[in-house]
Amino acid sequence: xxxxFGRITEEIVQIVWGLPLVALIxxxxxxxxxxxxxxxxxxxxxxxxxxxxxxxxxxPGEQSHWRALCTALSGTIGMGNxxxxxxxxxxxxxxxxxxxxxxxVLGMSIKFFTCSxxxxxxxxxxxxxxxxxxxxYIELGLGEGYRYLALLFAACGMIGCLxxxxxxxxxxxxxxxxxxxxxxxxxLMALAVGLIARGGIVSVGSFASKAVPIMGLLYLxxxxxxxxxxIEQLPNVLKSIFTGAFEPSAAIGGAAGLSVxxxxxxxxxxxIFSNEAGVGTEALAHSTAKTDEPVREGLVxxxxxxxxxxxxxxxxxxxxxxxNTQSETGILAVSAAFEQTMPGFGTMSLTWIFLAFGFSTxxxxxxYSQRCAKYLLGNTLGEYYLWVYLFFLIIAPSWNPQTALxxxxxxxxxxxxxxxxxxxxxxxxxxxxxxxxIRS
Numbered sequence: 001x002x003x004x005f006g007r008i009t010e011e012i013v014q015i016v017w018g019l020p021l022v023a024l025i026x027x028x029x030x031x032x033x034x035x036x037x038x039x040x041x042x043x044x045x046x047x048x049x050x051x052x053x054x055x056x057x058x059x060p061g062e063q064s065h066w067r068a069l070c071t072a073l074s075g076t077i078g079m080g081n082x083x084x085x086x087x088x089x090x091x092x093x094x095x096x097x098x099x100x101x102x103x104x105v106l107g108m109s110i111k112f113f114t115c116s117x118x119x120x121x122x123x124x125x126x127x128x129x130x131x132x133x134x135x136x137y138i139e140l141g142l143g144e145g146y147r148y149l150a151l152l153f154a155a156c157g158m159i160g161c162l163x164x165x166x167x168x169x170x171x172x173x174x175x176x177x178x179x180x181x182x183x184x185x186x187x188l189m190a191l192a193v194g195l196i197a198r199g200g201i202v203s204v205g206s207f208a209s210k211a212v213p214i215m216g217l218l219y220l221x222x223x224x225x226x227x228x229x230x231i232e233q234l235p236n237v238l239k240s241i242f243t244g245a246f247e248p249s250a251a252i253g254g255a256a257g258l259s260v261x262x263x264x265x266x267x268x269x270x271x272i273f274s275n276e277a278g279v280g281t282e283a284l285a286h287s288t289a290k291t292d293e294p295v296r297e298g299l300v301x302x303x304x305x306x307x308x309x310x311x312x313x314x315x316x317x318x319x320x321x322x323x324n325t326q327s328e329t330g331i332l333a334v335s336a337a338f339e340q341t342m343p344g345f346g347t348m349s350l351t352w353i354f355l356a357f358g359f360s361t362x363x364x365x366x367x368y369s370q371r372c373a374k375y376l377l378g379n380t381l382g383e384y385y386l387w388v389y390l391f392f393l394i395i396a397p398s399w400n401p402q403t404a405l406x407x408x409x410x411x412x413x414x415x416x417x418x419x420x421x422x423x424x425x426x427x428x429x430x431x432x433x434x435x436x437x438i439r440s
Contacts, residue, residue, distance in 0.1 A: 009406035016413035019261070022268045025278050028420050029106025032113055035427060039434060040112040040302050047299035062130065062288045065300045067209045072285035072304055074208035075364035076275050077216060077357065081312040083169045084273045086333040087405060089317065089326045092258065092266030093251030094237065095244025097317045099267025100274065104309035107277025108302040113423050114280060115301030116430045117141065118287035119294035125379060132287025134280035134415075135375045138422045141429065149418035150375070153280060157372030160411025161281060162389060163193075163365040164396035165404040169331045170358040171397030176332065177351050182397030189362060190390040197366035197386060204367050208360060215356040216312065222349060223315035226341045230322035237321040253326035269409055272416070274313050275305040279412050280419035281368050295437040298430065330401050362393065 033041075040047075051066045063071070088096040114134070121137035122130045138150040171185040196207055227234065237252065244251025245267075248258045276282045282304060289297040316334060320326050323337035331354065338346030369389050374382030396404055 006400050006403040006406070009403055009410060013406050013409050013413075016410055017265055017269055019265075021413055021416065022265055024420055025103065025110075025268060025272070025416065026106060028278065028424060029103070029110050031424075032109035032427065033106070036109065036112070036431060036434065039438070040109060040299060043299055044303075047303055050296050050300050051303075063290060065289055065291065065297065067206070068286050068289040068297065069300050069303065070208040070212045071204055071288070071364055071367075072276075072282045072301065073212050073216075073308060074204075074360035075281060075285065075368065076304060076308040077212060077312055077360075081274050081308055082316050082334055082354065082357065083165070083331040083401075084270050084405075085313050085316040086320055086326070086328070086330050087402075088266055088270035089253045089320055090329065090333070092263045092270075093244050093248060093253045094240040094317070094321055095242075095246070095248065095251040095263045096267040096270065097241045097314070098245035099264050100271040100309060100313060103268050103271035104275055104277070104305040104313075107271065107275050107305040107309070110277045110420075110423070111275075111282060111304055112298040112302040113427060113430050114278070114283045114298075114419065115286040116294045116298030116433060117423060117426055118283035119289060119291060119297045120429060120433060122287060130288070131371075131375075133284040133371065134419045134422065135372070136287070137283075137426060138418065141426045142422060146422070149422060153415050153418045154372040154376040156411045156414040157281065157284075158369050158376065158385065160279075160408055160415055161365040161369035161372065162392045162396075162407075163362045163369075164392055164399065165401070165408050166358045166361050166365070167393045167396040168399055168401050168404040170354065172401065173331050173335060173351055173354055176335075177347060183394065186394035186397045189359070190393040192359065193362045193366055193393065194386065194390050196363050197370070197389075204363055207363060211356055211360045215353055215360070216307075219312065219353050219357070220315055222338060222346075222353065223319050226319045226337055227315075227322055229341045233322040233324075234318070237318065240321070241317070252321055271309055271313075272412060273405075273408065275309045276412075277305055278416050278420055280415055283419075284368050284371050285364065293437060295430070295433050298434075365389075 117137040118132045121140040122132040123136060125131055134153045135150040139147050167186060167189055171182040174180050174185050175182060196203055240250060240252045246260060248263060272279060282301060286297050286301045291297055319337045320333050323340055325333045325336040328336045335347050335350050338350040366389050370382060370385050373385035
């Protein structure tokens with residue numbers, strides 16, 4: 001049954017991730033770069049300063065710029081940056097990394113607009129909490145006539161943010177390393193995630209603001225050591241990334257007979273999976289920021305692709321390609337590279353880093369999926385959706401990893417369409433807010 005389901009999801013992925021979606025994301029990113037006159041990029045230093053700025057307690061929102069960014073990053077810095085990169089190389093070859101870089105640059109401009117909108121359009125629920133994200137800027141910004149787009153986003157967000165790929169990859173690593181059965185791992189993950197997620201966004205943000213910096217630094221330190229040991233391979237690897245982007249036969253890894261078009265699509269999919277630019281999930285996290293200047297959160301949000309794609313994803317790609325472990329599947333490719341470089345210690349250390357990465361993503365995704373469920377089903381029924389989320393953490397480890405990834409790819413594609421369309425319609429609102437912010 002699962003094999004049939006896998007074939008069906010693969011066929012759907014081929015349809016929804018065709019050239020139309022790739023073109024939509026690319027053209028939108030380019031348009032936003034031009035439309036904003038590159039202003040967001042000229043304010044990169046200002047964006048970094050905002051991370052250290054404390055907003056007053058009286059400002060609307062639930063957490064600081066720093067915690068909002070860490071919450072968003074905890075949802076992206078994880079399996080997408082590690083296992084997702086490995087899947088990109090095994091599927092599209094080293095050339096796919098080049099297109100991941102390009103899409104991440106465009107993603108910065110998209111994130112600036114979506115994260116600004118997430119704070120421009122917020123409303124309070126029955127308990128007085130501010131709610132924001134794509135569903136709300138579609139409903140409040142475009143009006144009731146476009147609410148079907150908000151409902152589509154919320155429905156797909158409930159599925160796309162289930163964390164099935166993360167749970168699948170974590171259980172694979174733990175089974176390989178410690179012999180723990182996938183079901184046991186799933187149950188343990190569900191219990192741990194449930195304890196934190198029940199505390200809401202404040203609890204999630206508090207956890208993320210501590211976990212993200214620590215696990216990011218540990219992973220980068222280990223990656224740099226692996227790259228240093230194989231430094232003689234680096235020139236050839238870099239060459240294969242640039243040449244493989246336009247000439248598949250010059251790439252390292254990848255399936256035989258790929259076309260440039262297929263490599264671009266693979267790179268785009270994995271870039272979107274790694275930084276979620278355009279998908280809209282990041283806007284859910286940034287909508288919780290404590291600020292009355294929405295543009296500030298847009299500037300902070302655009303830092304995400306730099307950190308998770310240009311930094312973490314690049315480190316992962318260099319580790320796999322310089323160590324020549326791209327033949328392994330998913331997360332095991334990075335594990336093999338670490339163990340090859342640090343025998344007896346590499347896999348063990350990486351296992352714990354992966355656990356932190358994957359767990360933080362699962363915690364954030366619990367917030368994302370439940371926020372979407374509350375919008376679609378109402379606050380009362382939405383509260384119970386957490387149990388559905390936890391149930392999928394238990395069963396996902398037994399799935400085929402490609403099937404788990406296909407499910408996310410489908411949902412992300414269907415979330416991207418309404419989110420990008422709404423953002424294009426509301427772009428003028430962001431640009432006007434940006435001009436007012438600059439003048440002030």
